[in-house]
Amino acid sequence: MIEYKNVSLANQVYDELELKILSGALPKGEILTEKKLSQEMGVSRTPIREALSRLVFERLIKETQTGNIVIGISDKDVDDAFEVKRRIEILATRWACENITEKGLAELESIVDQQEFFAHKGDTFKVRDFDTEFHDVIYRECGSSVLEGVLSPIHHKLMKFRRASLEIEHRIMDSVQEHRGIYEAIKAGEADKVDSLMLIHLEHAYNSIVEVTRKTGGTEEI
Numbered sequence: 001m002i003e004y005k006n007v008s009l010a011n012q013v014y015d016e017l018e019l020k021i022l023s024g025a026l027p028k029g030e031i032l033t034e035k036k037l038s039q040e041m042g043v044s045r046t047p048i049r050e051a052l053s054r055l056v057f058e059r060l061i062k063e064t065q066t067g068n069i070v071i072g073i074s075d076k077d078v079d080d081a082f083e084v085k086r087r088i089e090i091l092a093t094r095w096a097c098e099n100i101t102e103k104g105l106a107e108l109e110s111i112v113d114q115q116e117f118f119a120h121k122g123d124t125f126k127v128r129d130f131d132t133e134f135h136d137v138i139y140r141e142c143g144s145s146v147l148e149g150v151l152s153p154i155h156h157k158l159m160k161f162r163r164a165s166l167e168i169e170h171r172i173m174d175s176v177q178e179h180r181g182i183y184e185a186i187k188a189g190e191a192d193k194v195d196s197l198m199l200i201h202l203e204h205a206y207n208s209i210v211e212v213t214r215k216t217g218g219t220e221e222i
Contacts, residue, residue: 008047009043009044009047010046010047010050010051010054011051012047013037013041013043013047013048013050013051014050014051014054014055016041017032017037017051017052017055018055018058018060019159021055021060021061021070021072022060022072022073022156022157022159022160023159023160023163024072024160026070027070027072028070028071028072029069029070030069030070031066031067031068031069031070032052032061032067032068032069032070033067033068034048034049034052037052052068055068056068059071060072060073073157073158073160073161075213077157078158078161078206078209078213081154081157081158082202082205082206084150084151084154085151085154085155085202086199086202086203088147088150088151089135089151089198089202090195090198090199090202091142091147092138092139092142092144092147092148092151093138093142093182093186093194093195093198094191094194094195095142095143095144095147096137096138096139096141096142096143096186096194097185097186097189097190097191097194098189098191099141099142099143100141100186101141104137104140104141105183105186105187107133107137108134108137108138108183108186109183109187111130111133111134111137111179112134112176112179112180112183114126114130115127115130115131115134115176115179116176116180118130119172119173119175119176122172124163124166124167124172125163127166127172127175127176128159128162128163128166131162131175131179132155132156132159134179135151135152135155136152136155139151139152139155158209161209161212161213162205162209164209164212165205165208165209165211165212166208167212168208168211168212171204171208174204175201175204175205178197178200178201178204179201181197182194182197182198182201185197
């Protein structure tokens with residue numbers, strides 16, 4: 001049921017459906033109809049229709065005669081996303097190293113501390129959520145709205161794959177320690193070290209996702 005907030009109902013519906021698609025709660029092949037969604041979410045069909053149009057534009061669903069079918073994120077989408085991240089996330093992290101504020105540093109430290117706490121508990125959902133915050137702080141602190149605008153949506157759309165990869169043996173702790181290393185290098189102002197650590201982090205994350213998809217037979221099974 002949608003809670004009424006100071007944003008449009010269509011945006012609220014979109015955010016909820018996008019989250020369910022990206023997290024895997026709405027799997028590939030699921031049929032979404034205006035009538036069913038209207039009943040489930042307790043809103044009229046108008047905001048549902050607007051939200052579905054946005055999801056079609058984002059290529060997360062596609063229109064068919066029987067309704068809108070969930071597409072989600074494909075293997076190629078994952079490959080393409082990481083290729084973009086390899087090419088420009090390194091630059092964003094270097095710029096964050098050069099421009100980061102005291103507030104930004106404090107946020108990164110707090111995020112890594114909380115990741116370590118939840119990693120020891122094996123809570124992949126919490127670690128993933130803080131992973132999103134960690135990278136979003138870097139994107140914000142790089143000082144480029146262009147890079148932030150490209151990277152943040154890409155990282156967000158890899159949500160379910162990032163959580164699945166954290167369930168691989170040792171990956172949850174390794175990922176957090178990689179974040180710790182990146183934070184320490186940013187704090188020390190070691191831009192070249194930041195470059196190499198972020199590249200290693202991205203490669204490890206990608207390899208973990210590939211390992212998961214190989215075991216499950218494709219992204220639609222995650």
